[in-house]
């Protein structure tokens with residue numbers, strides 16, 4: 410076996426090993442908390458995370474968001490909706506791997522109203 414053949418076999422093995430690690434990391438299901446998940450951006454993020462096979466907890470107080478945005482996910486086995494205001498503490502038993510915070514009114518009339 411020439412040195413070139415040996416090196417190319419070694420490279421192929423390393424590549425296969427690296428791609429298996431990459432695939433594992435990106436398919437391993439995560440528990441993801443999305444606050445403001447019933448809003449415009451949050452609901453799309455919920456969709457994306459569910460599509461990728463993750464377990465999603467969507468917490469929202471529905472101040473500007475709508476249940477209609479996540480209606481199609483409500484019966485999904487990997488999806489939980491939590492009616493919750495992020496100004497209040499979460500139950501300590503809530504253990505998650507990732508948190509995305511979208512819980513903020515986007516338009517000035519809404520967030521100025523919240524400031525009152």
Ligand SMILES: NC(=O)c1ccc[n+]([C@@H]2O[C@H](COP(=O)([O-])OP(=O)(O)OC[C@H]3O[C@@H](n4cnc5c(N)ncnc54)[C@H](O)[C@@H]3O)[C@@H](O)[C@H]2O)c1
Nearest residue numbers: 445447448449450469470471472473474494495512513515
């Ligand atoms: N929409 C955009 O194009 C855009 C662009 C850049 C940044 N952002 C930012 O992203 C965030 C989300 O934007 P959006 O367009 O999805 O707004 P949105 O109003 O549709 O969503 C906000 C969600 O948060 C919820 N929420 C608000 N206060 C809450 C609280 N105290 N507890 C729990 N839930 C609460 C609302 O009910 C709603 O579902 C905002 O901070 C906005 O400024 C939005």
